[in-house]
Amino acid sequence: MATVQRRIGAENSATRLAILDACEAVMIEEGYANASTRRVAARAGLKPSLVHYYFPTTDDMHIAVYRRAADWASEELAKALADPEPLMALWRYTLDTTRTALTLEFMAMAVHRDALKAAISEHAGESQRLIIAAIERELGDKARDYSPTVLATIISALGRSLVMEAGIGAGHGHEETRVWFEGWLRDVSKPV
Amino acid sequence: MATVQRRIGAENSATRLAILDACEAVMIEEGYANASTRRVAARAGLKPSLVHYYFPTTDDMHIAVYRRAADWASEELAKALADPEPLMALWRYTLDTTRTALTLEFMAMAVHRDALKAAISEHAGESQRLIIAAIERELGDKARDYSPTVLATIISALGRSLVMEAGIGAGHGHEETRVWFEGWLRDVSKPV
Amino acid sequence: MATVQRRIGAENSATRLAILDACEAVMIEEGYANASTRRVAARAGLKPSLVHYYFPTTDDMHIAVYRRAADWASEELAKALADPEPLMALWRYTLDTTRTALTLEFMAMAVHRDALKAAISEHAGESQRLIIAAIERELGDKARDYSPTVLATIISALGRSLVMEAGIGAGHGHEETRVWFEGWLRDVSKPV
Amino acid sequence: MATVQRRIGAENSATRLAILDACEAVMIEEGYANASTRRVAARAGLKPSLVHYYFPTTDDMHIAVYRRAADWASEELAKALADPEPLMALWRYTLDTTRTALTLEFMAMAVHRDALKAAISEHAGESQRLIIAAIERELGDKARDYSPTVLATIISALGRSLVMEAGIGAGHGHEETRVWFEGWLRDVSKPV
């Protein structure tokens, strides 16, 4: 609603993309709190005013970065779920550290920004639905013991924690757990 | 380490504690990026200079808040592990939302601040050791299928994800998973 | 004079009028200092560039608003002076609050803008001449005690002050004064 | 209420006074819209941040200038009312052009700023009360025809208009009116 009107600049103008790239890089390297229009502009080699021309407020810029990242994640997820071994592919997707830093920044930001909170929640729900559908397709009636919802949640939640804790150097016992969980997963998805 | 800070105020002066309280409150309500010495001072009804008198740099203040929160969490963890049903108590401890907001702030901060990263990593390792020891005491040789390390990691990681995702409104499928996991946990800790 | 501006838009194009309307509204609601081309454009639902297309500088826009308002005020004045009781009609015209807010904005602006100062002075002189002529027609030789010039000035000056002070909530004693002054006016214009 | 707390700096520190002087000068010369903290700082030879140290917001600065000017006007008014010929002295006080420019700025500002509106209204009411009391003392029961309130309002309102219109070069017929009104005033205050 609030973001529909007066979107300036073509959705894919080179300048706009350069700003998004720069903002994403600054967020990853210095944290969202440092992704100011000034710093992003400097990073992109642009004038600060031009950043504001494309994104009236700093928030608009941050949210645009989120949307792009979320869209990309959705594509990756779709690819994973189309894999011959969807559960293992999903697990690998979940553990992919490419998106980790950014994800943590957005989660921390979201706590204090309702617009972002809503966007994240919506994206998470959508992903969850896709995952559950894929698990149902894969397991069929073998899924008596573990409901697709429970499986989807455990894979996502466990993966996210492992990846995030590794990101801040708190990865004690992760390797052992990863190996064990992969065994368990394989067991679950094994044909009867 | 490297914390030979020129601390001036007595460790437990009322003023110092008031600053820590105010800083914690601001971090929870507005995020770490907004926990500036000025805002914390205003919140505590003190002059900004006084905050700098107790904590030479803003970082010192943030880290002091972390240490206090970590100490308190360690006490809570010790209580949980002393419970007659340590696994279930540990799970409840992990799901306690009192600390969630603060934890997420510190994780986001830590990505870009090495001192904090080290402190968190150290605390996480210490907690992990205590948990593993407790699980070993509890399960004894029943723990053939699930090594204490794996159990400890899964409980912590799963709990942390559930609690954080709930915090940003992305709690799809959590309730069902929680119920299922508690059943599983009970099963694991059941005497043979 | 000195207004050989490179005006591009047709004098009465719908767009031009929409800009003038929007600018007037912004001036009344937020003050002249906030009547920027950007805000006016937003208010009119137009692009900022289009405003500059019709009014090369912000000043041009402000002065165009003034001219239109002054023209309209002149028409109202002419109607009042054609009334069977011109003095009372003039007094009512002077007290008309429709124009007050705008008038005060222009007076404040004029202090620091010579072009506007000249325009206002010219318009005030013209109005004054019309009023004096009307009073002479009305009072004829009854106007021994009060010269038409004095009468015209007192009515305008008193009315303007009352209306402006009321506008900023400083209307102490105004009602009583208004009643008294109307009695005095009626007395003055009474046939011998 | 809102301005009582955390007033920084001694009420009469040299720096504070220098800022007020500079702000007043800028307001008179360039209008309130240009009395920004930046320009005021430049005018006073200070850094912009220092201005914000004394006056957290631009509004605070403007209002402090108003209060000082209003206090000074009150003193002048008291002197005038203590004159042996209070009505004539009041008229001269009203016509004093020293305060005119500033007064017009504040009136224009007040339309859009409630805090200022309230302050002006309060000051105007207070002045009005002092004037009425002085007129009552002076005229005693001679004031049958013109109530003190009406006299006070007419003197103030007429004087204010003359002075303001002169300020923007719209002083047609003012001299003649002034002479006539002074005769009328003298007549009114003449002992029976």
Added chain:
DNA sequence: AATGAATGAGATTTCATTCAT
């Protein structure tokens, strides 16, 4: 143990204006 004064940097945003199309 505490505070007032001061400063330089930076963040966010708005602005008028120009120019090419």
Added chain:
DNA sequence: CATGAATGAAATCTCATTCAT
């Protein structure tokens, strides 16, 4: 007629930090 892109200046405010007392 109209618009999108761009820019440099300025306004408002917040910040961490230092220093003298």
